[in-house]
Amino acid sequence: MARSSKAIPWLLFAGGGTVTAFILPVMILITGLFALFGVFSGALSYETMQAFVGNWLIKIILFGILFLTLWHAAHRLRVVAHDFGIRADTGVAIVVYGLAAVGTVATVIALLSV
Amino acid sequence: MSTRTITIEVLRYRPEQDQEPFFQSYTVPCDEDWVVLDALNYIKDELDRTLSYRWSCHMFVCGSCGIVVDGEPKLGCKAFVKDYGDKIRVEPLGNFPIERDLVVVIDDFIEKLESVNPYLIPKEEKSIDDGEYLQTPAQLKAFKQYSMCINCLLCYSACPQYGLDPSFVGPAALALAHRYNMDSRDVGRKAREDVVASHEGIWECSFVGACSQVCPKDVDPAGAIQQTKITSAIDYVTSFLPGGNR
Numbered sequence: 001m002a003r004s005s006k007a008i009p010w011l012l013f014a015g016g017g018t019v020t021a022f023i024l025p026v027m028i029l030i031t032g033l034f035a036l037f038g039v040f041s042g043a044l045s046y047e048t049m050q051a052f053v054g055n056w057l058i059k060i061i062l063f064g065i066l067f068l069t070l071w072h073a074a075h076r077l078r079v080v081a082h083d084f085g086i087r088a089d090t091g092v093a094i095v096v097y098g099l100a101a102v103g104t105v106a107t108v109i110a111l112l113s114v
Numbered sequence: 115m116s117t118r119t120i121t122i123e124v125l126r127y128r129p130e131q132d133q134e135p136f137f138q139s140y141t142v143p144c145d146e147d148w149v150v151l152d153a154l155n156y157i158k159d160e161l162d163r164t165l166s167y168r169w170s171c172h173m174f175v176c177g178s179c180g181i182v183v184d185g186e187p188k189l190g191c192k193a194f195v196k197d198y199g200d201k202i203r204v205e206p207l208g209n210f211p212i213e214r215d216l217v218v219v220i221d222d223f224i225e226k227l228e229s230v231n232p233y234l235i236p237k238e239e240k241s242i243d244d245g246e247y248l249q250t251p252a253q254l255k256a257f258k259q260y261s262m263c264i265n266c267l268l269c270y271s272a273c274p275q276y277g278l279d280p281s282f283v284g285p286a287a288l289a290l291a292h293r294y295n296m297d298s299r300d301v302g303r304k305a306r307e308d309v310v311a312s313h314e315g316i317w318e319c320s321f322v323g324a325c326s327q328v329c330p331k332d333v334d335p336a337g338a339i340q341q342t343k344i345t346s347a348i349d350y351v352t353s354f355l356p357g358g359n360r
Contacts, residue, residue, distance in 0.1 A: 002308075002312060002313075003308065003311045003312060003346075003350060003353075004311060004315070004317045004350075005350070006313065006317035007311070007317070007343075007346060007347040007349075007350035007351065008347075008350070008351070010317070010343060010347055011347045011351065014343075014344075014347075082275075082278075082320060083274065083278075083320055083322070085278050087278075087279075
């Protein structure tokens with residue numbers, strides 16, 4: 001039997017799982033809830049945040065978080081489809097990984113445009 | 115000792131006379147310390163000699179009496195009647211073809227077990243005169259848990275992936291492959307990897323964890339598979355580097 005290439009998405013899935021569990025909730029709290037309800041409105045103002053994200057180190061960190069989260073979600077959806085008995089694994093993989101790839105490109109464009 | 119009268123509903127199937135499996139009820143006076151296997155033995159001895167089921171040791175060592183009790187894979191000798199109501203439903207293990215009554219055909223598992231080389235592959239053969247292969251307690255601890263498997267197949271009955279795709283190598287075989295891979299005396303990981311790291315091997319597992327929940331020997335096959343995923347994924351990535359093994 002041939003060794004499976006599933007090792008690659010699984011590594012991204014495993015790394016992304018850690019990021020999704022530990023960092024994503026904090027990101028949602030800061031950018032979703034704090035910003036929405038005006039908590040720390042000075043630090044979260046448009047100008048401050050733009051200068052913050054303008055830093056290359058921050059860009060790289062944000063890319064890491066978003067990239068891993070997207071691929072974690074993609075692989076999780078592939079496994080969920082599998083758990084529901086959908087046997088068209090190749091088709092499912094192309095769709096979910098394709099979405100993650102589009103999201104990754106969008107992330108790069110968004111970060112580079114700041 | 116107090117007895118309680120319990121209705122045991124057993125899934126019967128005798129291929130030479132039954133079109134399809136059906137439930138047959140037996141009324142069994144159970145002692146309070148009985149296990150479900152005792153109730154089956156009572157049926158066999160006192161009520162219906164035609165009932166077929168596997169058992170041997172009656173002390174969760176042999177792994178023969180795996181059955182589904184009230185929907186959950188159990189060893190018949192480890193499922194205490196006092197933990198159940200007045201009606202207990204007993205079925206053969208799921209995900210395997212029924213041979214007769216509670217006896218299932220396990221050829222598929224045996225084939226898979228053989229495919230992972232579940233035995234020590236030492237670096238070099240030693241004669242008995244050369245003495246033992248020595249191990250530290252820490253080296254023993256690395257694999258001991260996974261060596262407790264008794265091939266009872268409760269994990270295959272519980273595994274939804276095996277139910278969906280019978281080509282999946284499955285929990286017990288993969289846990290046993292891990293058991294030998296983790297053994298300091300063994301150098302056979304490469305020989306096992308082609309099956310273990312295939313699509314039908316560890317990568318078919320989506321970590322539902324049901325195998326570890328039903329395991330009567332606390333082997334934790336799901337944990338073994340996850341650990342194997344880490345080493346196999348690193349193997350796969352490094353195989354593309356210069357000097358990597360493809």
